[in-house]
Structures are given as C-alpha cells and as structure tokens.
Amino acid sequence: xxxxxxxxxxxxxxxxxxxxxxxxxxxxxxxxxxxxxxxxxxxxxxxxxxxxxxxxxxxxxxxxxxxxxxxxxxxxxxxxxxxxxxxxxxxxxxxxxxxxxxxxxxxxxxxxxxxxxxxxxxxxxxxxxxxxxxxxxxxxxxxxxxxxxxxxxxxxxxxxxxxxxxxxxxxxxxxxxxxxxxxxxxxxxxxxxxxxxxxxxxxxxxxxxxxxxxxxxxxxxxxxxxxxxxxxxxxxxxxxxxxxxxxxxxxxxxxxxxxxxxxxxxxxxxxxxxxxxxxxxxxxxxxxxxxxxxxxxxxxxxxxxxxxxxxxxxxxxxxxxxxxxxxxxxxxxxxxxxxxxxx
Numbered sequence: 080x081x082x083x084x085x086x087x088x089x090x091x092x093x094x095x096x097x098x099x100x101x102x103x104x105x106x107x108x109x110x111x112x113x114x115x116x117x118x119x120x121x122x123x124x125x126x127x128x129x130x131x132x133x134x135x136x137x138x139x140x141x142x143x144x145x146x147x148x149x150x151x152x153x154x155x156x157x158x159x160x161x162x163x164x165x166x167x168x169x170x171x172x173x174x175x176x177x178x179x180x181x182x183x184x185x186x187x188x189x190x191x192x193x194x195x196x197x198x199x200x201x202x203x204x205x206x207x208x209x210x211x212x213x214x215x216x217x218x219x220x221x222x223x224x225x226x227x228x229x230x231x232x233x234x235x236x237x238x239x240x241x242x243x244x245x246x247x248x249x250x251x252x253x254x255x256x257x258x259x260x261x262x263x264x265x266x267x268x269x270x271x272x273x274x275x276x277x278x279x280x281x282x283x284x285x286x287x288x289x290x291x292x293x294x295x296x297x298x299x300x301x302x303x304x305x306x307x308x309x310x311x312x313x314x315x316x317x318x319x320x321x322x323x324x325x326x327x328x329x330x331x332x333x334x335x336x337x338x339x340x341x342x343x344x345x346x347x348x349x350x351x352x353x354x355x356x357x358x359x360x361x362x363x364x365x366x367x368x369x370x371x372x373x374x375x376x377x378x379x380x381x382x383x384x385x386x387x388x389x390x391x392x393x394x395x396x397x398x399x400x401x402x403x404x405x406x407x408x409x410x411x412x413x414x415x416x417x418x419x420x421x422x
Contacts, residue, residue, distance in 0.1 A: 098361040102370040105357075109157065109377040116153050116384045117145055121392065155278040155342065156383045156397070157376040158286035160349060162339035164375020165297050165368060166332035167350030168357075172304045172366040173328055174237050180351040181336040184241025187350075188248045189219020190340040191271055195252055198267050199259045208270075209341035216337035219244060224329060273346030273398025275383050282342050289338045297331050298368055304328060305365040346398045348405025349375050356408075378404065 117129045122144055131137040132145040167180040174184075181187050193215020197203040203211065227240040252271070256264045303324035306313070315321050336350070353375040357367045382400040389395065 095361065095363045098363040098367065098370060101357070101360045102373055105370065105373040105377055109373060109380060112377065112380045112384065113153050113157065116380065117149050119384070119388065120144070120149065151279045151283050152275055152383070153380065154283045155286060156275055156380045158283065158290060159275075159339045159343045159346070160353075160376035160379030161294070161372040162286060162290060162335045162375075163346065163349040163379070164353040164371040164373070165294065166335045167352075167375070168354040168366045168368050168371035169297060169300070169304070169328045169332040170350075171354050172308060173325060173332075174235075175308060176235065176238050177355055178238050178351075179241075180354075181332065182345065182347055182350050183245070184238055185223055185245030185248060186216050186220050186241075186333060186336045187340050187345040187347075188245045188252070189222075190216035190337055191345045192219070192248050192252055192255075194270060194341075194344075195255045195267055198270065199255050199263050202263075212341040213337040216333060216340060219248065220329065220333040220336075269396060270344045272396040273344035273401070274396035275343055275386075276394060276396070278342070286338070286342055289335070293331055293335050293338075294372065296327070297335070300324065300328050300331065301366060301368050308364065308366075344396075344398065346379065346401050348401050348408070349378055352405050352408050353378055355412075 114126065114129065117133075118124050118126055124141060124144065128137055128141050129145055132142050137145070166186075170179045170181055170184065171177055173179065178184075190212045193211040193213070194208050196215070197208045197211030201207065201211075223237065223241045223244050226244070227236040256267055259267065303319045306319045307321065307324065340346075354367065354371040357370045357374045361367055361370060379397065379401065382404060383397045386395040386397045386400045389400075
C-alpha cells in the first residue's frame, strides 16, 4: 500500500500498486474483447474498417453493422457487467462471506419474480416488465434485510435468510411458469436465463445514466466498507457509522442489481465470481470495487461473444455461458479447498 500526496494541506490518496496494475490490465482486456466483438459476426469486418466507423468514417453498410447492430449490444454487456460486479463486491464485503452476492441471497430471484408477474399475470410490455423487475428486487431485499436483522444483519444470517427466500421465490417462479400458456412460459424462460439479444441504444442510455449516479456512490463507500471488514466494533471504534454505512451500501447495491436485471435478466454468477477473482488477482484487502466492476464487464462481454459464436448461427442466451463459467469456477474452488484439506 502506498500513499500519493495531493496538492493541498494534508491531502493524500492511498493506492495499491498490484491492484492498480490488475485493474488496468482488466480494462485493457475488456477494450481488446470489445474491439474483437465489433469485428466478428455474420459479416466480418477488418479492424481498420471498425476503427474508421468509430471515428466517424466508413461506408454506410459498415456504419449500420457497427453502430446499430454490434456496438449497442457490446456497450450494454460492458455496462451491465460492471453494474453486476459492483453489488457483488458490496454485498460480499457486508456479509464478510463470498456467498453474499445478490444472485445467491435472492435479490436477482426476487427481481425475476417481479418480471414474471408482469409477463405472465399482467401481460405487460417491456417497460412494465422492467418496472416489475425493479419492484421485485426492492421488495425482496427489504424482506431479506428485515428477516436477517437482529442487532444488525450479521453476515451469516443475511446469507442464510437470503438462500431461504431465494428458494421460496424460485418455487413461486416455477409455479407461475407452470400455470402459464406455452408461448408465455417460453418467453418467460428465455428472460429468466438472462440474455442480451435485441438490446439497443435505449438500454445503453439506461445503464449509462444508472452507473453515472450509482457507481460514484458505491466508490465513496469503499473506505467505510474496508473498515467494516475488520468487524462492526472495530469499525465503530474507528469512527464509522456502521448502520448508516450498511444501509447506504444495501441501497446502492440493490439499485444496481435491480437495474442490471431489468435490462439483461437475472444473468447468473457474474456478481458472485467477479469480486472473488479480483481479490485473488489483486491480493488486496477491501472491497476492490472498481476492479470488480471492470472484471464484471470483461466477464459478461467475453461470455456474450462466446454465446454468439459457439453455436453460430444459433445465438445462446448469455446466461447459459455465465452459468458454465460460474460452475467451472466453483468446481475449481472446491477442488482447491479439497486438495488444501488433504495436504
């Protein structure tokens, strides 16, 4: 850990060289994946033609392919991935438990329940489905927090209550799909898997506006969350308003989870895996919020291009690929823990 002095009396910023290097490497990788994504597809384009379009040139055909078909989907993947990585880091730090991510403790399942009610019960349009998703996530997070709260929502209670609520809501979701018509059930199941198919500029602007407000709010919470990792008593002794910091982190994390799920559906494992991979790479304490956001963006962008090209011309929902990545990661972690236990 190093301290960087800023102009002004007593101003300094602490920074971790390894964490900084990892963050820059992840950002460079995300940029490279994004550029590669824009060149591939049914109509391959050379990198020079893509760069020409991005700088305002290129032919009308190339401009249509890049600006209308590929770029909105790519930007949506990057923004949604970042919006999933941040709450994963927030909740895992609050719970002091690697399982404390929104897709494990039921927040994304609650968001899916709200969307399913809008799709299957109210026969609502896309805008109403997004609203239902946000409302479902908000109500679920409030229920989990209230049920887990007892002199402060301790990490293990938050995870256990969240898993229980998630199981109940998953059963409710299955019931809603079972009672629906075949067409409605099929469309609901596609949404439940998580997909970026058909995403356009309206989704890009929604996520851009959301992150412009919520990402700075999350980054401001980095210092108090780092203190909370040492325990509530230690954080309070160091001057942290524990309940206020926890409440703000929950509010920001729930908002990010709800909005990202409303745009792309409940894409699994990104919130769970991204912060843990970043922590292993940086070996730094604290929530690693910015690096987790970049890792989430990279993970979702890579998964989306794989979903488009693995079985081309058939396009898989991106949630299928993130599920495979997350499952492989969990198997690796379990195998490593098993070998460590035997050693």
